[in-house]
Amino acid sequence: MVDIRDVSEDQIDRALELAYLVFHDRPEEEERAHHRALLARCARLGAYEGTDLVGFMAAHDFRMSVPGGTDLPCPALTFVSVAPTHRRRGVLTALMAGMLERAARAGAPVAALWASEAAIYGRFGWGPATQGTSVRIDSRRPLALRVAPDPRPLRLVPVEEAPALVGPYYEATRARRAGRHARDAWRWREEWLREKDEDDEELGPPRVLALGDPLAGYAVYRTKSDGNAEPGQRGEVQVYELEADTPAVAAALWSCLAGLDLTDTVHAWGRPADDPLLLFAADRDQVRITSVFPALWIRLVDVPGALAARGWAAPVELVLDVEDRELPANHGRFRLKAGPDGAACESAREPADLALHVRDLAACYLGGTPVADLVRAGLVTEHTPGAADRLDAALRTGLLPHTLDEF
Template identity: 60%
Template sequence: MTTLEFRTIPEAHADRALDLHYLVFHDDAEEERRKAHRDILLHCDRIGAYDGDELVGLLGAHPLRLSVPGGELPCAGVTFVSVAPTHRRRGVLSGMIRELWRRCAAAEQPLAALWVSEAAIYGRFGFDPATRSYTIEIDSSRPLALRIEPDDRPLRLVPPQDAPAVIGALHEEHRARRAGRVGRDDFWWRTHILREKRDENEDLSPPRVVTIGGGRNGEPPAGYVLYRTLGSDDDNGTPGVVYVEELEADSPATAAALWRYVASIDLTDKVRAWGRPVDDPLLHFAADRDQVRVVQEFGALWLRLVDVPAALRARAWAAPADLVLDLTDAGVPANAGRYRLTVAHSGATISLTDDAPDLSLDVRELAACYLGGTELRHLVAAGLVTEHTPGAASALDAALRTRELPHTADEF
């Protein structure tokens, strides 16, 4: 068997990398879409698997900033993962992941994250869903019934090219309150949030941005909604749909006003909001839950702790704790060991110890709990975590708890 080599894909090989990606995902991008993908790929750290001169594997990593409780951390945002069909089960993906861990350590990125195409693949590399999301549908063929009075301030339609300057500060403020959210620069706004067309449905309209409140003397708005529309198809009897991609609001009344707006857009009978947080206030202030329905729940951002001590020290904690964790990590052996985690008002300390463990767990389960979206006691009940000391899982859950559940909607 030919020895595989893992090295950086040079810019000159970018088109070869995209050809491989399109081959694996049965795609055939037209020139404009290919240009957009190339632009994104060139902004990534690019790991290639080479069999001689042939590129047989691709892994890209965005240099992200991910919000964690109390702050943010550098994070490798894994994307474009592709293995040539001729080289399956030959260690291509495993080799690229090992190279990614090496680069994360060199770049001091304690976290890695991705959106999975196949959920069965990435658990063995230490990833697990750290945020969960709902898809919500609203029957907008009738007025949206609400239990609270919506904010009555005027709405404003903002041109997409102006949106980052108008809504960027509000997004950043809300990102600081919720873990799991990606920091956005101008490039990210342009290529991931406000791009003209969506890969998954090019029939959708360009992005529309509507704000409420603010706007005077540079004051940020109190809320905004970013959405696209799909017109009705009279031949098939299909109604028009509003696809809500993002809705942020400073108060329930402001959120209610924005939901009522999208539910009242002419020539549409349905609102579909993908990637909403599972603690979305809409689900409480909607007056008719037959009109506002959760139609899907899914694991959103899959997280990996590449440097466990650094990740644990960096986040804020909700309650004191003093626990010994016996941690396994087959992918990054430097993480494995028995740690004493001591949490106080001043922060957390973590050190190696020979003391008896209170909890035994794998790095995958720690990743699931790290942002506060999964309770450890449920993993104990599932047989995935061993609780040696009664109450240890509840104590760690209390320390990890966040006021708002983690949420991620920036797909990459």
């Protein structure tokens, strides 16, 4: 039997050693110091057997955009670790219950994480709410496009000045796309624009490319020199983020990135599935999708609260029968009455129009997974014909949910 309790700041190093053991990591002191600073900003929960820390979980104090431009408190789980000697003994279950109970007590209707192993989290009610699409551009020749790039001049922004310039622009994207977390100055400086890339030390420092005054779009990228490239290749460009007001602005940014000297490849990890580049690229042999993967996973901590808090594209009134064995307050039937003017969700006794697990409701919540697809997959039961289509019409968003903020 383990005891679940808060992890004090003076035990952060113990928590990190457990995480490094679990993730087979041996970071240098600079990286360890960064992790200490990060965890000092998080809520921390530990599983103790006597005085031994055998499980750990932390949560960033984030806010996440949801459809309709609403910003919700959203604990974001990280450093989830269970000692190899204590696997399959209920440690993760106890930690998850403790963290979700704290989230509910704090009034957070949703929580989020990135899954290191996708098979783990569904049983705890988490669902993949956004997708990432990785793209590779062959830049040995000019990028062929079907739209004309915006002719305004591009400029490189000094990294120390970038948060003040692109930070407000990024905040505006959060209102347009669900699933994005707010970034404070610390996160811009210490996470998004760090001098070194934690995963690839051969990459150079971050560069920020901007277009327009006022700002109409920007890209954050790093380069790897040809001296560190694969045999027979020149250098490469890694695009971390690219946002643009119009397709023409996006075309100008992509064209510049694909035209950087001494490089022949552009990699963009985790682009949105509805990225305009995938449509206005004139040669899809030059612009290829290399992978599609589940990105942000969310957990509905308060089902009626979360449904009432988001925006809705069309009127809908349905009874949902939600299965949630982990959080009993979510388990049961709820009448959802929603539309462009607002929403209400309350307990109901009437027969259900749709029956679904909370993990599948989470996958649909941001508008990234159609309910009708889950009906066809046998994961959602449609008791009233057409109910899934009506709910999908109401859940619809102009842009697919998307985030690049891995944590």
